Amino acid sequence: MKSALPKVLHKVAGLPLLGHVITALRGADVERIVVVTSPAGHTVRDYAKVMGCESAIQHQQLGTGHAAASAGEALADFSGTLVIVNGDMPLITSYVIAECLTAQARTGLALLAFQPANAAQYGRVLLTPDGFLNRIVEYKDASEAERGVTLCNAGCYAGDARKIFHWASLLKNNNAQGEYYLTDVPAIARADGVKCAVAVADEVSVTGVNSRAELAEAESKFQQRRRAELMGDGVTMTAPETVFFAHDTRIENDVEIEPFVVFGAGVSVKTGARIRSHSHLEGAAVSSGAIIGPFARLRPGAVIGENAHVGNFVEIKNTNLGAGAKANHLTYLGDARVGAGANIGAGTITCNYDGFTKSITEIGAGAFIGSDTSLVAPVKIGDGAITAAGSVITQDVAADSLAIARGALTEKPGWAKAFRDKQKDKK
Numbered sequence: 001m002k003s004a005l006p007k008v009l010h011k012v013a014g015l016p017l018l019g020h021v022i023t024a025l026r027g028a029d030v031e032r033i034v035v036v037t038s039p040a041g042h043t044v045r046d047y048a049k050v051m052g053c054e055s056a057i058q059h060q061q062l063g064t065g066h067a068a069a070s071a072g073e074a075l076a077d078f079s080g081t082l083v084i085v086n087g088d089m090p091l092i093t094s095y096v097i098a099e100c101l102t103a104q105a106r107t108g109l110a111l112l113a114f115q116p117a118n119a120a121q122y123g124r125v126l127l128t129p130d131g132f133l134n135r136i137v138e139y140k141d142a143s144e145a146e147r148g149v150t151l152c153n154a155g156c157y158a159g160d161a162r163k164i165f166h167w168a169s170l171l172k173n174n175n176a177q178g179e180y181y182l183t184d185v186p187a188i189a190r191a192d193g194v195k196c197a198v199a200v201a202d203e204v205s206v207t208g209v210n211s212r213a214e215l216a217e218a219e220s221k222f223q224q225r226r227r228a229e230l231m232g233d234g235v236t237m238t239a240p241e242t243v244f245f246a247h248d249t250r251i252e253n254d255v256e257i258e259p260f261v262v263f264g265a266g267v268s269v270k271t272g273a274r275i276r277s278h279s280h281l282e283g284a285a286v287s288s289g290a291i292i293g294p295f296a297r298l299r300p301g302a303v304i305g306e307n308a309h310v311g312n313f314v315e316i317k318n319t320n321l322g323a324g325a326k327a328n329h330l331t332y333l334g335d336a337r338v339g340a341g342a343n344i345g346a347g348t349i350t351c352n353y354d355g356f357t358k359s360i361t362e363i364g365a366g367a368f369i370g371s372d373t374s375l376v377a378p379v380k381i382g383d384g385a386i387t388a389a390g391s392v393i394t395q396d397v398a399a400d401s402l403a404i405a406r407g408a409l410t411e412k413p414g415w416a417k418a419f420r421d422k423q424k425d426k427k
Contacts, residue, residue, distance in 0.1 A: 012090040014265045015247040020090035027094030034071045063179025069168040082161035096201045103199035104158035110197040112156035122152035133196035136183045154206040339365030347372035
């Protein structure tokens with residue numbers, strides 16, 4: 001990756017690669033997760049802890065089999081089924097892991113395989129006539145006939161924990177790399193009378209990431225899959241290839257998403273809402289019937305009520321915009337509570353931060369905030385109140401009142417012409 005950031009902490013759809021794997025494992029009802037790292041992988045171990053996982057250190061990088069064995073101490077008290085998954089497979093799904101576990105239940109050991117469109121340099125999975133694993137052969141060691149096999153090794157295994165750790169302890173490193181390969185475990189198991197079943201995954205789900213280019217490819221595959229899922233669930237996208245989702249985006253049916261919309265983490269959109277072009281949403285909740293955009297930005301903590309409108313060049317952060325309320329043009333609402341049916345005029349800003357403290361602005365139901373109003377928090381505008389355009393509001397405004405806070409107009413006839421004439425003479 002040529003990066004100071006460990007590979008598995010690079011992100012796809014806003015979540016680290018490792019986070020995708022952990023999420024899929026939990027979705028497959030895996031109870032304990034141990035993340036194997038190098039000694040220098042403290043940031044990965046920190047992330048694993050945040051995600052509620054244990055860690056184990058592989059003190060020397062001596063191959064995949066050695067890495068798996070390194071988890072033995074952390075799982076010394078565990079006697080259930082063990083599943084081994086690569087940490088750089090962000091598109092792995094709970095369903096695929098469950099399929100591997102189901103295959104394992106047949107014989108006691110299972111391997112995850114896939115059939116890529118281009119088998120290229122992948123290790124080939126050779127089967128026995130009855131459909132169990134015969135052996136795995138690396139491409140460089142395969143004959144022409146073996147290279148013609150399209151079933152390839154995905155690198156994931158499932159089996160009895162105590163047996164896998166025992167088999168891993170018997171691995172030899174008599175190969176060109178001097179490493180202990182997990183791919184040799186099935187042969188050792190066969191010597192113990194245990195056949196290896198094979199579960200077959202789709203190619204996308206076992207996509208690995210080893211470079212920036214592959215990271216971008218994984219992002220693209222994630223987005224394609226998520227778009228297809230959402231359209232299948234009844235979401236309209238007129239140009240789906242231009243819409244981008246986060247790993248946890250939740251969109252209900254009958255939502256319409258126009259082109260060039262980006263969803264950051266933590267967004268939910270209820271049925272019947274419309275997200276218009278060039279809008280960016282992050283950490284926001286959008287209720288039914290609401291209209292967002294075009295060119296709107298919803299930041300974390302934005303809660304948009306039913307049938308509310310957020311228009312072009314409006315930014316909302318940590319604000320609850322009530323049902324039917326409207327902020328249609330050129331507005332910033334931060335740390336605010338806006339009542340139902342309120343109207344926020346163009347150019348309105350909540351002055352919520354003084355450099356030290358963020359304060360709350362409260363705008364009552366049915367209030368009308370005139371264009372170019374500055375609301376200096378903490379301040380409260382009562383229900384049905386009106387602020388005159390261009391006002392700077394620094395005090396609470398009572399319900400149904402009109403607040404005017406601007407200087408009186410002073411006109412000096414002829415001043416402008418005299419000024420211009422004077423400046424011309426100077427020039």
